[in-house]
Amino acid sequence: MKKIFFSFILLLTLAVSVNAQKVTPAKWSWALSKPNPAVGETVDIIFTLKMDKSWHHYASDFSPSVGPIVSTIKLKTNDSFEAVGGLKSIKSIKKHDDIFDGDVAYFEGKGEMRQSVKILKEKPIIEGTYDGQVCSDVTGQCVPVKGAFKLEGKAGAATDATAKKKTEDELKAEAEKTAATNTESTQQEEKAVPTTAVTENVADSVAESVSAPVAVSDSSTTISSTESTEEKPEEESILTFFLIALGVGLATCLTPCVYPLIPMTVSFFIKQKNGVGKAFLYGASIIGIYVLFGTVIAATLGQAAPNFISTHWFPNLLFFTIFIIFGLSFLGLFEIQLPSNFVNNVDAQSDRGGFIGIFFMAFTLALVSFSCTGPFVGTLLGLGASGKFVKPIIGMFGFGLGLASPFVLLALSPSLLKKIPKSGGWMNTIKVFFGFLELALALKFFSTVDQTYHWRILDREIFLAIWIATFTLMGLHLLGKFLMPHDDKVEKLSVGRLVVALSVFSFVVYLIPGLFGAPLKALSGLLPPTETQDFVLTRSSGEVAESSNPDFPKTVKYSSFLKLPHGIQGFFDYKDAVAYAQKVNKPIFIDFTGHGCVNCRKMEASVWSDPEVLKRLKNDYVVVALYVDDKTELPKSEWFTSKDDGLEKTTLGDQNLDFEITHFNANAQPYYCLVNPNEDAKPLVKPRAFDQDIKKFIEFLDAGKAKFEGK
Incomplete structure (x- = not known):
């Protein structure tokens, strides 16, 4: 009986422990560009970043004012080296982020940053800390990246002629190998750093490696290493674009340039021997022509096109101009036509028999209908070129399929020709x-x-x-x-x-x-x-709401630069929230958030804004927003050394992240916890992560309130 009891307790413990685990989707490794640097020589510290699939890590080469955490390092100064310049990101991806309304830079899969240092003494010791942010493309969760690094140069670097010299590629390969095979914890590494130029650290330096899929709170999304889960959003995006292109192709058939040609062309095939087969070949030729065109566009633009188009002024203004021209053409201001000689020459080729003749019939259709199809094709390519590399190809396939379908389907059922509307x-x-x-x-x-x-x-x-x-x-x-x-x-x-x-x-x-x-x-x-x-009308109502509670403190710590949305009264310091919650006898709603957290903003806009959710947040809870990425430096009297990673916490963000890790065993945002102010941050119900289901969020708030009131 005891064995059964203890087995049950063990299983229960394991079940609870996986509710919220610390996520480690990125790893940092570092190396000197030359393992044996001479005194007076300038070398690079090479930081290599490796991210799990469907995660991106923000780089160092964009403005911190945009929102996401910019990657930074802090070097501990000593007399063996001096820094030369700042941290440089190598080949980072740059794009405009609509959520933050600014340009950001990041890495996908793998990234590299470099910091130059000048060697002042033999056996240089270079150590410091790093800071950054990694975010999921699947769930939208963001994880702060923090840790320490240490490098030691070898003695006799300037005179040892027999020392083996390694290239930078060899060093990076060694660093990656070390990162892949090292299973020691961060604290063990920091206690005994080898005298090579390479060491490794887990991304946030506070979490143990998790080899199994990591469950994120009770969110419906699971961060897993399986490809099927991670590819789903991309597959859905491409499928949606294909369906749009298919619909556009079908809509094109209703334009004056195409619609009158349908009965003429179908009648031609019906009168031919093996007409249905030729109609299929005609339809396949139409699809092939547009797919070929899409392939040429994709190959011309290349893999870098999505980022270039999404950020650079030239392609955006070019597409703006093209859309205006096509729009005015559709309104009847002018006609866009191809040279008549070119069209006539292609049409002449359609008189040839067999496959060649049918192909040129399809090509002629594409040319003579260009004044109507051109704007549609331009629109699809404009939207598709700003996405994945294959999108122009997928778009043209869908468009060609939609355009060809009426010709083939009517050839299969000629009786339908009598039922289609007349041109007009x-x-x-x-x-x-x-x-x-x-x-x-x-x-x-x-x-x-x-x-x-x-x-x-x-x-x-x-x-x-x-x-x-x-x-x-x-x-x-x-x-x-x-x-x-x-x-x-x-x-x-x-x-x-x-x-x-x-x-x-x-x-x-x-x-x-x-x-x-x-x-x-x-x-x-x-x-x-x-x-x-x-002018935003809700801003005025929000300001009124903030002063509606006479018992609420007139001044709130950090409120001069931190705000809550929708006129919610609240705090930005947990201790202040506890004191007020005890006074008014309400549970606490903890919002672990970040300036650079896209999904935090989405939750505030789509879930918090719901009247029923907002009513509960304002009336039933004391809200405290804890920003894990805020760089405000705390007074020295509030600095402390973390029991989790042994590092000193000196900023507001460091303090809040450490609180999330040590009390809730989580490090991703957004993360929502309901706690009793009279207990030590003990969750009333299971915390929640990113989930835009409003009904479930209301149930979450109601369950926490009922538990607090002992119902």
Whole structure:
């Protein structure tokens, strides 16, 4: 019976222990560029970073004011060396981050940073600490990276002619080998550092290596080393883009350049021997032509294209101009046509029999319909080129499949030809509809440049005002209230027009509250950030809310530079929160957050903003936000040495992160804990990580309150 009892206790302990484990998704290693540096020689400390798949580590070459933690090192000065310059990131990836509205630099998979030092004595001892941040592309969790390093040079470096010289590549290979095979803890390494130029440290220097998949709190997402879990978001993104491209291809078939050709082409194949097979070959040729075009674009742009397009002013302004030109063309200002001689020469080749003739028939279709298909193709390539390398290829495959489908399907069922609508003015209405859509999408590319270079031309309210005007005109055109030069007068309104017009006007109504600061969550990836908006109605209500509780302290520690969203009253120091919670007899809501935590902002925008969640946070809890990446230096009287890693904690962020690790065995953010102020940070219920399920978050808050009240 005792064995069964103790086995049960052991299993229970293991189950509890995996609720929140410290995550170690990155490893640092370091080496000198020359193992035996001579006195007076300048060498590099090479920091090699290795990240787990689907994680990225922020580099050192961007402004700390953007938000994420910039990688830094601090060298302990001594008389054996001196620093030369600052920390340099080697080939970091640069992009514009829409969440933080600024340019960031980071590494994926592997990264390298260097710090130059001048050797002043033989046997130099170089030691210091490093600081950074690694974030997941899958769950959005961010983990602060902190640790210490130490390097020792060998004696007789300047005169030992027989010493074996290693290249930098050999040193880095040795560092990686050491990082892969070393299983000793960080504290053991620091006590006995070998006299080689290489040592290694786990990313956050406070967590033990976890070989099994790591469960993150009770979030539905598990950080695992399995490829299937990590590839899912990317696969979903590409699938979504393919479906959009397929839909665009089908929509192109309704334009005046393509629709009249469908019955003519299908009738031609029906009259031929083996007509269905030739129709399939015709459709395959259309798909092949566009896939080939997409492949050429992808190969021309290369793997670096997504980052270049997302950050540089030139491609964004180029796509902005192209979208404007295509939009005006669809509205009827001018026609975009290819040279007639070129089109005629290609058409002549279609008279040849066999596969060659059918292929050139498909090529002719692509050319003669260019004035209608060109804007669609340009739009897809503009959106696809800013994503993965394969996106232009996937986009053109989907577009070609959509364009070819009616020709093949109608050849299989010729009787359907009699049921399709006749050509008419409705096709021009479709062109104008997409013309307005092109003009609206063009603003996204200009907005990227505007935010990157801080021009403040296209602030959020200006962007929304243009969109509201554009989609209002689109709706009025669908109703026939105003006509473009090539439009026919609308005598009667069809049900289809009415339904589409209602959808457009509903979208306009949805946009209008955004002028007053409504978040418009469904469009957050397209609109400029709320911070660029001059007037936000909720800011005023938030200010009123902050002064609504007369018992709340008039001054809150760190409130001069830290704020809570949505007018929530709260603290930024745990001890202050405990004292107030004991006074008002409420449980504490601990928000482990960070300035550079993207998913923390998402939770605040999509979950905290819910009226039911906000009511509970304001009325049922004492909220304390503990920033784990804040660099505010604490008074020396508040410095302490961590019991977890033995390092001295001197900043507000260091203190908060150590509190999260030592009390909750977690180091990722966002992380939410409900505790009783009368107990030593003991969770009332199981903490939560990133999860945008509002219902579950409300249940989490209600369960914590019920447990506190003893219900």
